[in-house]
Amino acid sequence: MQIAILSFFHYFTPMFKKRESVFEVEEGNLLSPKFDKNGLIPVTTTDYKSGEVLMQGFMNEESLKYTIEKKEACYWSRSRNALWHKGKTSGFIQKVVDLRIDDDQDSLWMTVDIGDGASCHVGYKSCFYRSIKLGPIKNLNEIKLELKEKQKKFDPKKVYKDQTNPTKL
Amino acid sequence: MQIAILSFFHYFTPMFKKRESVFEVEEGNLLSPKFDKNGLIPVTTTDYKSGEVLMQGFMNEESLKYTIEKKEACYWSRSRNALWHKGKTSGFIQKVVDLRIDDDQDSLWMTVDIGDGASCHVGYKSCFYRSIKLGPIKNLNEIKLELKEKQKKFDPKKVYKDQTNPTKL
Numbered sequence: 001m002q003i004a005i006l007s008f009f010h011y012f013t014p015m016f017k018k019r020e021s022v023f024e025v026e027e028g029n030l031l032s033p034k035f036d037k038n039g040l041i042p043v044t045t046t047d048y049k050s051g052e053v054l055m056q057g058f059m060n061e062e063s064l065k066y067t068i069e070k071k072e073a074c075y076w077s078r079s080r081n082a083l084w085h086k087g088k089t090s091g092f093i094q095k096v097v098d099l100r101i102d103d104d105q106d107s108l109w110m111t112v113d114i115g116d117g118a119s120c121h122v123g124y125k126s127c128f129y130r131s132i133k134l135g136p137i138k139n140l141n142e143i144k145l146e147l148k149e150k151q152k153k154f155d156p157k158k159v160y161k162d163q164t165n166p167t168k169l
Numbered sequence: 170m171q172i173a174i175l176s177f178f179h180y181f182t183p184m185f186k187k188r189e190s191v192f193e194v195e196e197g198n199l200l201s202p203k204f205d206k207n208g209l210i211p212v213t214t215t216d217y218k219s220g221e222v223l224m225q226g227f228m229n230e231e232s233l234k235y236t237i238e239k240k241e242a243c244y245w246s247r248s249r250n251a252l253w254h255k256g257k258t259s260g261f262i263q264k265v266v267d268l269r270i271d272d273d274q275d276s277l278w279m280t281v282d283i284g285d286g287a288s289c290h291v292g293y294k295s296c297f298y299r300s301i302k303l304g305p306i307k308n309l310n311e312i313k314l315e316l317k318e319k320q321k322k323f324d325p326k327k328v329y330k331d332q333t334n335p336t337k338l
Binding site: 026044103109129144 | 186187189190195197198200213215219220222224225238240267268269276290291293296299301303304305306309311312314315334336
C-alpha cells in the first residue's frame with residue numbers, strides 16, 4: 001500500500017528531466033541530475049572572490065530546486081535529516097553567483113558570495129582550514145595537519161549556543 | 170569465520186589515526202579521515218592556477234595513501250571498481266600542490282597542476298563546463314544549461330579509443 005501511495009505521488013510530482021541517453025546527459029543543454037541511492041547529489045561550494053573551496057555538502061531534489069529558484073544555497077543536512085537553508089542560524093547566507101553541473105550530471109559546483117562571512121561551523125571562513133603534510137609516510141596514524149587559517153571569523157559557542165555539534169565520530 | 174579473518178587483517182593493517190574525540194577531529198593536527206559505508210571519501214579537485222573546480226571524485230584508504238606519498242592524484246573509480254591513477258591513459262597526470270581536509274575530516278580539497286592538460290573524459294578542461302540557469306522554474310524538466318567552455322582540449326575518441334564511457338544513466 002505504501003509503495004502504491006509513493007508511486008502515485010512520484011507520478012504526479014514534477015521531476016527533473018529523465019536521463020535517456022549518455023550523449024544528452026554529457027552534451028545536452030537540459031538539467032538531468034543524478035541523485036544517489038539516498039536521493040542526494042554532492043555539491044562543492046567556492047567563494048566567488050577568492051576561489052577557495054568553502055565547504056562540500058549535499059542536496060536533494062527539493063534543496064536543489066530551492067537553490068535554483070531563490071539563488072540562495074540550500075543543502076540537505078545528513079546529520080539533522082532536514083532541509084538546511086545555509087546561514088539561517090549564523091546569518092551567513094550564501095548568495096549563489098553560479099551553479100554548474102559536471103559531465104555525467106552527478107555533482108554540482110556552486111560559486112557563492114558570503115560577503116565577509118564564514119561557512120564553517122567551527123568558526124573559520126572555509127571548512128578546509130588544514131593542509132595534509134605530503135610526502136613519504138612513516139606511520140599512517142601520525143600524518144600531520146597544518147593550520148592554514150590563522151583566525152576564526154566567529155565564536156561558534158556564541159552563534160550556535162546549545163545546538164548539537166554536527167560532527168560525528 | 171570471514172568476520173574473524175577480516176578483523177585479524179584490520180588489526181594488523183596500519184590504519185589512519187582513530188577518531189576518538191570531536192575536539193581532536195576538528196581542532197587537532199593529525200589526519201583521521203572518515204570514510205563512508207563504502208570506504209570512500211569525496212574529493213574536490215581544483216586547478217592551482219585558475220582556481221576552477223576541475224572534477225569531483227572519491228578516494229579509498231589506498232588511493233589517499235598513494236596520493237599523499239607520490240604527490241600525484243589517485244582516485245577510486247566507482248564505475249570500474251578499481252584504483253584510478255588519474256592521467257594513466259590520457260597522459261594528463263594531476264600533480265598535487267596542496268591537499269586539505271575539512272572540519273569533520275570527511276571531505277578533501279586537492280589543488281593540482283595539470284599544465285595545459287584536461288581533467289574531463291568528455292574532452293573539456295573542467296568537468297563543470299555547463300552552468301544551470303538560475304531563477305523561477307516553469308517546468309522542472311526544462312531547466313536550461315549554458316555551455317561555459319567553448320572548446321574541448323582533446324578528442325576523447327582518439328584518447329580513450331574503445332574504452333567504455335564511465336557515464337551511467
